[in-house]
Amino acid sequence: MQLSKRKGRLTAALGLMTAGLFAGAGAHAQQASQNINDDTSTDSGLTRVDTAILFYQEAGGRVKATEPVASFTLNDDSGDVLHVKLTADTLTGATPNGAAPWTHDQTFITPSKTQGQKTTVTSASGNSTLVTIPGTDVTARQYTVAANTLPVDSGFRDQRYAIDLGYTGTRDNGDRLSFGGSYSSEHDYSSMSANVGYARDFNDKNTTASVALNFESDTSKPYFGTPEPLTQMSGTLKGGNRQKTVVDLVAGVSQVMNRYWLMQVNYSLGDTSGYQTDPYRIISVVDGESGAPVRYLYESRPASRLRQSLYIGNKLALWGTVADVSARLYHDSWGINAETLEVAERIPLTSFLYVEPSYRYYHQTRANFFRDYLIDGQALPENASSDSRLASFDASTIGLKLGMRVRGNDELYLRAASYQQTGTSHPSYAVGDLRQENLFTGVKATSVILGYSFAFY
Amino acid sequence: MKIKTLHMAALATSAACLLLGGCSSLGAKSWDRDLMARRSMQPVTHPLIAGADDHIYFSKEGASGGRSFDGGGCGCN
Numbered sequence: 001m002q003l004s005k006r007k008g009r010l011t012a013a014l015g016l017m018t019a020g021l022f023a024g025a026g027a028h029a030q031q032a033s034q035n036i037n038d039d040t041s042t043d044s045g046l047t048r049v050d051t052a053i054l055f056y057q058e059a060g061g062r063v064k065a066t067e068p069v070a071s072f073t074l075n076d077d078s079g080d081v082l083h084v085k086l087t088a089d090t091l092t093g094a095t096p097n098g099a100a101p102w103t104h105d106q107t108f109i110t111p112s113k114t115q116g117q118k119t120t121v122t123s124a125s126g127n128s129t130l131v132t133i134p135g136t137d138v139t140a141r142q143y144t145v146a147a148n149t150l151p152v153d154s155g156f157r158d159q160r161y162a163i164d165l166g167y168t169g170t171r172d173n174g175d176r177l178s179f180g181g182s183y184s185s186e187h188d189y190s191s192m193s194a195n196v197g198y199a200r201d202f203n204d205k206n207t208t209a210s211v212a213l214n215f216e217s218d219t220s221k222p223y224f225g226t227p228e229p230l231t232q233m234s235g236t237l238k239g240g241n242r243q244k245t246v247v248d249l250v251a252g253v254s255q256v257m258n259r260y261w262l263m264q265v266n267y268s269l270g271d272t273s274g275y276q277t278d279p280y281r282i283i284s285v286v287d288g289e290s291g292a293p294v295r296y297l298y299e300s301r302p303a304s305r306l307r308q309s310l311y312i313g314n315k316l317a318l319w320g321t322v323a324d325v326s327a328r329l330y331h332d333s334w335g336i337n338a339e340t341l342e343v344a345e346r347i348p349l350t351s352f353l354y355v356e357p358s359y360r361y362y363h364q365t366r367a368n369f370f371r372d373y374l375i376d377g378q379a380l381p382e383n384a385s386s387d388s389r390l391a392s393f394d395a396s397t398i399g400l401k402l403g404m405r406v407r408g409n410d411e412l413y414l415r416a417a418s419y420q421q422t423g424t425s426h427p428s429y430a431v432g433d434l435r436q437e438n439l440f441t442g443v444k445a446t447s448v449i450l451g452y453s454f455a456f457y
Numbered sequence: 458m459k460i461k462t463l464h465m466a467a468l469a470t471s472a473a474c475l476l477l478g479g480c481s482s483l484g485a486k487s488w489d490r491d492l493m494a495r496r497s498m499q500p501v502t503h504p505l506i507a508g509a510d511d512h513i514y515f516s517k518e519g520a521s522g523g524r525s526f527d528g529g530g531c532g533c534n
Contacts, residue, residue, distance in 0.1 A: 037497065040495055052509070069508070071505065204484065206483065207484070255483060258484070259490070266523060268523060315498050315499075317493075328520070328524075330523070346497055364518060364519050367519065390519055413503060443517055447509070
């Protein structure tokens with residue numbers, strides 16, 4: 001399913017492109033400081049391996065993910081860098097199907113992965129059965145959600161494998177030119193991308209300007225086909241695969257402000273065109289008086305989306321600690337405006353140990369086609385989705401990282417974080433008995449990342 | 458939408474011009490970059506953590522990107 005996947009692609013590549021600010025000031029790894037907190041060694045001439053595993057769990061038995069990842073960065077003495085990253089995801093659990101909760105049990109029917117069989121199966125919820133649609137030989141899956149609970153589909157399981165490649169070459173004048181690409185595949189989705197970037201230093205390497213362009217092509221291939229937007233949910237097989245393309249531009253400037261302060265400003269512009277609807281997600285059509293569900297429609301989202309953001313990041317070395325303070329403004333053509341503020345403080349504990357508490361605040365407005373539900377008898381809008389990601393909400397993350405030097409500049413690190421969204425659970429416009437229901441489907445999640453990074457010749 | 462786009466682009470351009478235009482008076486001399494050279498001062502010290510965070514936020518929030526590309530690889534939005 002296509003609910004929790006992404007690639008943090010090119011974070012590393014862009015980091016490499018701003019590496020000029022740091023080049024020439026450090027020592028090689030074999031001369032690494034004995035103190036992890038003032039280590040100025042570089043990886044020039046070394047191969048660095050960074051491995052980590054992410055455990056992610058949403059409250060209420062919702063999505064659970066395990067993601068091992070490994071990256072290999074080969075650095076030669078001239079500044080050229082080859083980067084390979086391998087990722088594997090395993091996702092299980094229950095995910096909201098988009099319907100509004102109700103005061104009585106609700107039963108949903110969806111196409112089955114298994115056709116031509118009529119057996120009863122038990123899912124994680126214990127309420128899923130295979131049925132044959134009367135008058136046909138089509139096998140469908142039916143599940144029931146208890147009254148006054150968030151409708152979730154527990155038949156959620158997928159695996160994803162991804163590879164990211166990147167190469168950054170340093171020209172004689174110090175400019176960096178980078179190329180990269182990625183491919184990821186899962187049962188019902190595939191994605192490939194290619195990117196190119198350029199970076200140049202100015203002012204005795206106190207300033208770096210960079211620009212990067214990324215092209216991406218994705219194919220959505222739900223196991224039961226792609227439903228026609230805003231048609232009634234049913235157990236019959238749907239249409240064929242759908243595609244979308246993404247073009248992203250990131251232009252940035254990094255500036256050493258003074259001995260203690262580094263600032264980075266990025267402007268991003270992205271254009272997505274094609275199929276952006278979640279093929280598994282539905283929206284309730286309810287009675288305008290009582291709020292009772294009348295039917296369920298597959299959701300619909302616009303085929304184009306223009307996104308832009310302004311990011312300002314700061315690193316401050318003060319009193320032996322390092323503060324990381326960043327802010328982001330975001331706006332897109334779907335009507336979502338968002339503000340993000342992140343603060344982290346790296347605090348040395350001993351010469352080989354540090355701790356880094358962090359806090360992140362996020363707020364977004366709703367997309368202009370977000371609806372908790374639709375009213376029966378009213379004209380259907382062009383697009384409609386009840387996805388909480390498109391709703392208005394606040395979110396906060398509290399995190400704590402622990403890093404320990406093991407030998408040389410090898411590092412063992414652990415980061416735990418708690419994430420919670422808060423939104424309007426009982427909107428004033430709710431009709432009938434829906435006023436009693438919690439209509440906000442945001443998540444509360446916990447994640448733990450354990451990693452080990454080491455380098456060798 | 459166009460006005461908002463222009464505002465944000467203008468804001469970004471202003472910030473970039475401020476940095477680029479004023480950078481001759483900013484910065485640190487090469488012998489004064491001991492702090493800047495520390496690994497802990499890299500913009501992203503732990504790329505795999507940053508990637509995992511981007512992964513989580515992308516799949517749960519409407520906004521994405523900023524620090525790097527916000528592309529997708531996902532049909533969920």
